[in-house]
Amino acid sequence: MALIDAPEREAEDAAAAPAAPGLGELFVAFAKMSLAGFGGVLVWARRVIVDQRRWMTADEFNETFALCHFLPGPNIVNLSVVFGSRFRGIPGAIAAFAGLLGPPLLIVTLLAVLYAHYGELETLRRILAGVSYAAIGLLFAVVFRMLMPLLRKRDPVAIGLLVAVFVAVGVLRLPMPWVLAVAVPFSIAATYLLRRRTA
Amino acid sequence: MTGAPSLGGLVATFSTMSLFAIGGANAALPEIHRVAVTLNHWLTEQQFADAFAIAQLSPGPNVLIVTLIGYQAAGLAGALVATVGMCGPSATLAYLVGRLLGRAGQSPWPGIIQAALVPLSIGLMAASGLILALGSDRSVAAMALTATVAVLAAVTRVSPLWLLLAGGVLGFAGVV
Numbered sequence: 001m002a003l004i005d006a007p008e009r010e011a012e013d014a015a016a017a018p019a020a021p022g023l024g025e026l027f028v029a030f031a032k033m034s035l036a037g038f039g040g041v042l043v044w045a046r047r048v049i050v051d052q053r054r055w056m057t058a059d060e061f062n063e064t065f066a067l068c069h070f071l072p073g074p075n076i077v078n079l080s081v082v083f084g085s086r087f088r089g090i091p092g093a094i095a096a097f098a099g100l101l102g103p104p105l106l107i108v109t110l111l112a113v114l115y116a117h118y119g120e121l122e123t124l125r126r127i128l129a130g131v132s133y134a135a136i137g138l139l140f141a142v143v144f145r146m147l148m149p150l151l152r153k154r155d156p157v158a159i160g161l162l163v164a165v166f167v168a169v170g171v172l173r174l175p176m177p178w179v180l181a182v183a184v185p186f187s188i189a190a191t192y193l194l195r196r197r198t199a
Numbered sequence: 200m201t202g203a204p205s206l207g208g209l210v211a212t213f214s215t216m217s218l219f220a221i222g223g224a225n226a227a228l229p230e231i232h233r234v235a236v237t238l239n240h241w242l243t244e245q246q247f248a249d250a251f252a253i254a255q256l257s258p259g260p261n262v263l264i265v266t267l268i269g270y271q272a273a274g275l276a277g278a279l280v281a282t283v284g285m286c287g288p289s290a291t292l293a294y295l296v297g298r299l300l301g302r303a304g305q306s307p308w309p310g311i312i313q314a315a316l317v318p319l320s321i322g323l324m325a326a327s328g329l330i331l332a333l334g335s336d337r338s339v340a341a342m343a344l345t346a347t348v349a350v351l352a353a354v355t356r357v358s359p360l361w362l363l364l365a366g367g368v369l370g371f372a373g374v375v
Contacts, residue, residue, distance in 0.1 A: 034259045038360040041260050064297075070313040071296060073217050073289020074224050074262035081290045082297035093294050101286060104259025105266060109278050111253050112270035119249065123371065130370020132252035132331070133341045134363050137348025139225060139328045144353045146321045162318040162325075169229045170326025173237070176230035177219050180319065184221070187315040195311060 018054050020087040023095040029053065030080050030099030041076045041100070049083065056083075076100065157190045204239060204272050206280050213265060213284030220289065222320020224262035228327035231268065232334070241272035248335045256363055262286065340375045 021029065033044035042065075050061050064086075068078035077100060084096030118124055150158055161183060168179045204212075212234055220227035228251070235241045242250070250271070254264035262285060269281025300309070332345065348362045369375045 036258065037260070038256075038258055038358075040359065066313060067297065067300065067309060068293060069222075070309060070316055071289065071293050072220050073293065074220065074260050074286060076260045077262060077286050077290055078293035081293045085294055085297060090294075093290075097286075097290060100260065101263075101282065104257060104263055105279075105282060108254070108257050108259065108263045108266045109270065109275065111257060112267045112278060115249065115253060115267070116270070119246070126370045126373060127367045128249045128252050128370070129335065129341070130344070130366040130368070130375050131256055131363050132248045132335065132366075133337075133344045133370075133375055134348045134366025135252050135255040136328055136331045137345040137366075138255065138352050138359050138362060139324060139331070140345070140349040141352030142225070143321055143325045143328060144349065146317070146324075150318060150321065158314075158318040162322040165319050165322030166325045166329075169323060170329040173229070173233060173330075175233065176227070176323070177215070180219055180221065183319050184316070187319060188312060191311050191315040195307075195314075 021053070021055060021092075023088055023091055026084050026088065026092055026095040027099035030084075030096045031103045034100045034104050037076075042079075045076060045079060055087070155194075157194065158187075161187050161190075204241060204277075206273060206276055209269060209273060209277055209280050210284040213269075213281050214288045217285050217288040218292070220285075221316050222323055224260070224264060224285075225327050226320045226323035228264075229323065229330050231265065232330050235268050235272070236334075239272075242268060244334045246271055248331060251331060252363075255359075256367075338375060344369060344375045 029048055030045075033048050034041055036044045046061060049055050050058050056064065064082055065075070065079060068075045068082060071078050077097065080096040080100040081093045084092035084094070086092075088095065147162075150162070165179060165183055168174045168183075169176055216227050216230055216234070219230065232247060236244060236247050247268075250264050250267040253267055254261050257263060263282070265281045265285040266278045270278035272281070300306075332342075335341075344366060348366065351357055352359060352362060366375070
């Protein structure tokens with residue numbers, strides 16, 4: 001098979017790049033962005049990594065995030081691992097992972113304990129109900145924002161798959177692993193064929 | 200409360216889910232709900248909705264909803280085990296793929312796979328919204344609140360935290 005795209009060599013501008021972060025720095029940086037991240041850590045991750053510390057360029061960050069987005073699991077957790085390992089190998093991955101999850105984990109666990117004790121209080125019940133109604137609204141907003149580019153492209157296969165997954169998992173309540181075992185290969189094959197035809 | 204699950208069972212459940220969570224924690228919510236509420240009765244519909252609310256209100260990645268579910272199911276050890284189970288396998292995979300691809304560069308496959316997965320994860324998140332919305336007893340005022348927040352968050356740049364707090368205040372005041 002002929003290689004169509006010649007591999008592009010990126011010139012490493014060593015002079016402009018700041019020193020690679022150490023393990024402690026990785027832990028603290030990810031702990032800070034995680035604790036600041038109410039309703040989403042990604043924005044803060046970008047601010048710290050790209051704007052403040054200049055550990056990555058905007059393009060490198062986007063590339064890394066795209067990788068983490070197509071992999072399964074929480075995107076920002078994936079990002080911490082890929083980012084940490086790029087600078088400091090496995091210890092770096094663990095430091096960033098622990099920084100991202102450790103401190104919020106303590107907070108959430110404390111909240112879990114409080115909820116187990118006071119969850120039945122009428123006042124707390126009402127407050128949490130109100131918060132959860134709003135949180136469901138936020139979820140729908142994310143869906144809406146992600147949906148718009150797809151609708152604009154008018155890709156019938158993608159929209160059909162979206163609706164099929166929604167009905168299978170949301171309405172019929174089928175087990176997600178089975179639904180994805182069918183939908184993922186189908187979607188990848190369809191995307192590949194469509195791209196080859198239009199290329 | 201029903202019988203507490205074994206920690207090994209929790210690990211197995213969440214490790215599997217970790218690798219199917221395409222599009223993040225919110226995309227895995229229907230499956231988490233099915234396993235934790237419908238199949239195993241680790242928590243009630245109400246507790247699941249509360250866990251979702253608390254996770255959204257808390258700092259940190261919203262995957263931490265599994266910490267709350269793990270705690271409800273099996274106490275402190277359950278909280279830890281569920282969190283590590285949910286994040287561990289996918290993080291390991293991310294590490295390996297990150298090493299393998301290095302600087303991604305010329306291969307078209309990451310782009311193709313990503314484009315193929317986006318509609319699926321949107322479908323899963325929409326399913327999450329539906330399941331959560333149907334799970335709690337909903338008044339007309341509650342549905343109006345959900346719809347208002349959805350529109351505000353979609354078309355403005357208001358911080359999500361303010362919208363969640365507004366929901367809490369309306370709940371406290373007994374409006375919704």
